[in-house]
Amino acid sequence: MKQIPAFTRTIASQVDGYRPEFEARVGPELAAVFAREQEDLRRAGLPAGIARVGDRLPDAVLHDAAGRAVTxxxxxxxxxxxIVFYRGSWCPYCSIALKTYQRELRPVVEAFGTRLIAVSPQAPDVAARGGRQAGLHFELYSDDGNALAAHLGIVTTPSAESLLAREALGIDVAGSNMDSTAAIPFPTVVVADATGTIRLIDVRVDYTTRTETYEIIDALVAL
Incomplete structure (x- = not known):
């Protein structure tokens, strides 16, 4: 019997604890911009054309931390x-999720013999630097032009207002991406079996929410 560790802090609870700190740091005007962005995303809901459970993963080309192309x-x-799709190392909610997955999923991955990777549209050197700063140890891959994310139907572009707000914080979304556009994936977790068939695809239009670890483990147990 594989031993599944017990977890004490959900990602949601960590985000709730972080939110007041974030709002105090950026100030009320920028906080209001991001709040409007999140409300607009929730109102729009999931886009059409998202991949479904039972679909096969495409054999897209990614780039590793050294910039080498690999299928x-x-x-x-x-x-x-x-497979964890994240917006970029500039996104604090992505950092919370990735650190949680690293802490809580690494023993599970070892027990199940499962691969754990994270994918963003950022340039390899930018992703690698962000990974080091966050203390991440699992593999980060770059999805040039969101090719893989587009196959799964999970690509979006932040609003012009939110991009300007991020620029005010020193964040250049387009400048950090391989294709120099601001297109990013919705935060998404995909669990695929050994044949490359999708068994879980959880897409979060509101980037402050994330797939919880127990949901991923449930999908692994069901394989």
Missing amino acids: LSTVLDAAAAI
């Missing part, structure tokens, strides 16, 4: 996989 099938190497 997704090579990365996964016929193993079950957890």
